[in-house]
Amino acid sequence: MKRFALMAGIAGLVVTPIAAQDMSAPDYPETREGDVVETIFGEEIADPFRWLEDDVRNNPEVAAWVEAQNELTDAYLEELPARGWFQERISELYNFERFGIPVARGDRYFYTGNSGLQNQSPLYYRDGLTGEPQLLIDPNEWADDGATALAGWVPSPDGSKLLYSVQDGGSDWRIVRVLDVETGEQIGGDVRWVKFSGLSWVGEEGFIYSRFPEPGEGEDFQALNLDQSVYFHDLGTDQSEDQLVFATPDAPEQNNFAGTSDDGRWMVIQSSTGTDSRYEVRLVDLEARDEHGWRVLPLVEGFDYSWSMIGNVGSTLYFTTNADAPLYRIVSIDMDAPQDGWTVIVPERDQPIAGASMVGDNLIVEYLEDASSSAYVMTLDGELVREIEFAGLGTAGGFGGSADSTETFYSFGSFNRPNTIYRYDVASGESTIFAQPEVDFDPDDFVVEQRFYESRDGTRVPMFIVRRADIAESGEAVPTLLYGYGGFDISLTPGFSVARLAWMEAGGAFALANIRGGGEYGRAWHDGGRRANKQNVFDDFIAAGEFLISEGITPEDGLAIQGGSNGGLLVGAVANQRPDLFAAGNAAVGVMDMLRFDQWTAGRYWVDDYGYPDREEDWRILRAYSPLHNIQPDTDYPALLVTTADTDDRVVPGHSFKYTAALQAENLGERPQLIRIETRAGHGSGKPTDKAIEEAADVSAFLAYWTGLNPQD
Template structure:
């Protein structure tokens, strides 16, 4: 029998009665990570992990593979960003081979671009790599940079202003509480930002450069959890969006800083008009500005896949918006920006859509008439993101393209030619050289869930033919309306290069098919997401792509919840599971981290009917003693300010006590990181451990890293 970590015998279960139901909670004592008992238990977990990790033969291989592959970048280890243009200068992030974190650079724009200069290097701020540049926003002149850094994964950012011309800090740091949007005034004299911690009133404030932030005036406040603010380069239209949760529908407010009942109004006294309220029907809207006074909106109100609308400043209410572009059936609107064609001096809208995973770009005029399709870099499923245009009249656009076999790279589109070209001015080091390895084979198939719903599944496998089943890794996200977009991942590439199959399922609860797909997997419908995931596993097995003895599942955050539910519902389907940074106690989740922000996604245990749904899948409460669970690796920051590390500790203890399979249940915790991005030197060991663990328990034994 597998040895497990000791559990203090004197601890009594903290069971409680909720709405007439007795809800067991035998490991509540592990919620207190400052107690001596918890510390002792965690030390025992470390010992147990080290004992098993020594036997993972593929560990050195995956460390070597990931060490090279991360130089090409990926969503969580980026190497390059779309440039932001201000005046004659461009600003961009780049991480060269061997660097731990991206560095913010600047250079002259155009053919006469001069030498690049470092604007901000997180490693100079903190050589330990524990300080992450989490957000940055340039003033409209490009002279000032507002940036935010997180230290040690705490997600309590410091907001500072840097004078780009001399590299000196300006004024005193601000403490917004959580990461904040920054909306610069047109004249660089200040910016709007958002303050308030997880349990506090959220407020939009105006900060004047050089002023004491303690006295920054409040221009808007709300009890809603999500609050954002934006202001275009013309400095006229100020928008504030408030929402009770992620992808729950928003209330959109608009203020004209140039007009008001009593004449011109200053930035500190905006008069807001409510232009959209989607909290009843779950619809969202946003307002954007473009060249020559253009005001347009993007919304899914009455259009689950999205539409682009023209706004009349005289009546900006969303009910009065004129639809310009509504996507075709099955085509999801992902972004829109405005360009000016120099040959005609006409403003045009570039609309980005996704259909069955394939991104498309199309130009429309301001009547909505389609002008032309733009040829995009890839020919199949992929992702176009980070659209960037200079302020004012512009004929240029930058974006990032990636797919499962192509590392992220920046491309440029220029009118009137309308041709996309790779951005060659500042290529990411290490990412443009051709690989000596064959590209993996990528297939997109559709399988049926238990209720007959068709679900998309991506299969990434070695290019060489292989008869019979092989070790496979399955993942999915399925929450908060976020899409599992096709994108390059060093982790996926490493697993496939070692000989395995990687499968990504677009289950309900995500955003792949718009708001209706999200609604089909949220709240009381959340179990649909987990049913879809189990159906994906059965598809892989039934079609002899893998077997239960060769199938591993892996996920983090909401994806980790999906994995946790899967291994407790159908443990016989899987040989191994890696679950990271996940909710597992769905009764007490609102008490940890930002959990109270997510009741619109999962439901609240305060409601009896919603409690029933939560308990039906809550992983911690569905651990069954005497069950043969697969090999399980749970990973978590030592302290997780977003989810709460107690979830992983309690789940680990419950599984260790319950399993009878003889396979290990291990917990990997890590200091100095949080729920969000991390340095490459922290990413590589975590992912190599996860892959080596899965390889060990699925029989994947790669010979070398080639």
């Protein structure tokens, strides 16, 4: 975008020049230091801020600390010179109509849509592809603050009913309900204590789901999640009458997740013990249920590999797996002759399979090619039909369907393009636009490129760099926002973000480093960045920052870093290890106490990536990089804005509370270390648009100030 066009729509907004403000570290609120000291594997570990682990709802002292920190941070952020610019421009950029990927059931098409600034996206349906949109659910009516969201939803096989879940205040807990599509009336009562669950219909009569036991009073957001079990709910009955389908009482740490095949013949139960995609698989033949009840049959034993069902044709089931194929392959098995074993349909290739679906008599197989999407149509015998063409480096998603489908829908977007929704005719190979957003910028004014750099040990790591075209052409070094994650086999691919676009409009660059620990190159890439290899993640990210400076993308004092959840851990760890490299950072909902992460809610699952804090070998690795335990006193630190939320029951806010208190207790130079604590919000999903805009403006203005990015330059 040209500089004169950048200012369009913000006439009259006055931005104070950065040099006129002194935003150095303020006087922090006093935080009480307790006397907790534990001897762990021969080392004394002080934990003076352990009292900040308590739920803010249950401890008045923690609530008072949160209030004092927010009061300080809010006042500080309000004074940032570019705060108003980012608030207004992000609001303008957010205000475009967007749609979700349609799901076809019977003659109906269901999809979400948002007019632009609605806090939550309503759900619509059409009778036929060209029918008039009918509003089915508007979650904006559920709460005055917009913080109650529509989470997962699944139409019944004939499209007459809708199974959906409600997320309140950002929590991972879900309330499950069923709606009659014609009347809009709820069928039966609520189903509760559902978390980390799929929702699948069993015919039109009921559904299966996974739930945990009801937690004790006051423990909703902190108690460990144990004893997940699979239940069947018969429509119109009370939850107390739900039938237990599968449970593992002798292994309470086991996760049990179920789904049904598109034709309703099979129930597939996946069990795991952590976050790794290593599953045992069991089947229930639903056609034989009247005779045998919930007869659960073992299919894959041992938690060794990933197994995900794609679909079936009668008794033949198709799966993706990394068994004997670290980059995944597609196999099938005939349940009428299971003794014949597995048949390879699509063998492993040089790129990892990112997803697969069955649409009609074809498979659609998605691959990651250097962290960007590609997709191919294949026969059920694995023969190539054609490649689905995409418009450059980007991310595709969707491709749902069933064995009797002739069409599928998918989205495609990139850093400079929000998702366009396409309808794909499998027989002809033609993609047509179902919904395309109209945006307040020209995507061609931004350049998306991919570079590769060497990490400390010589590993070649990819990185996306996005800038305004005029800046890329000039070669000017500009303040740069570097983002990373590096864990849990999660791949970071090109995606649109309003906040990032505003940063680039203001004259900055955005970089995304595909560091080890993710799934961009399959199992080896994940293994290379976890447990004993976790330091590789930090080395990769530090090397990314050094590369951006050495290549003249950003000046030495112009590098900001950002990450969320495991990425928040990343920001905290590298700030400790290389405080000289970064000007500023945003550690969002991070895992900051690596010695106690397994004490709360879902933390126990993370041992697959982090190791076990109660095992000495793992503990010493965790101790060496834990953000809370490795802060360097009397060292000039980057400006740090820690962000979390009071209802985050994934990474409990105590992680961020203790880490911030520890930062503020040390002499870390002139730059501030602040915390922003959102109310009625959680780990990220379900956050209302107005809260998302406010947070993005705060974070962007903070990082802009400390990297020298000024929208008026």
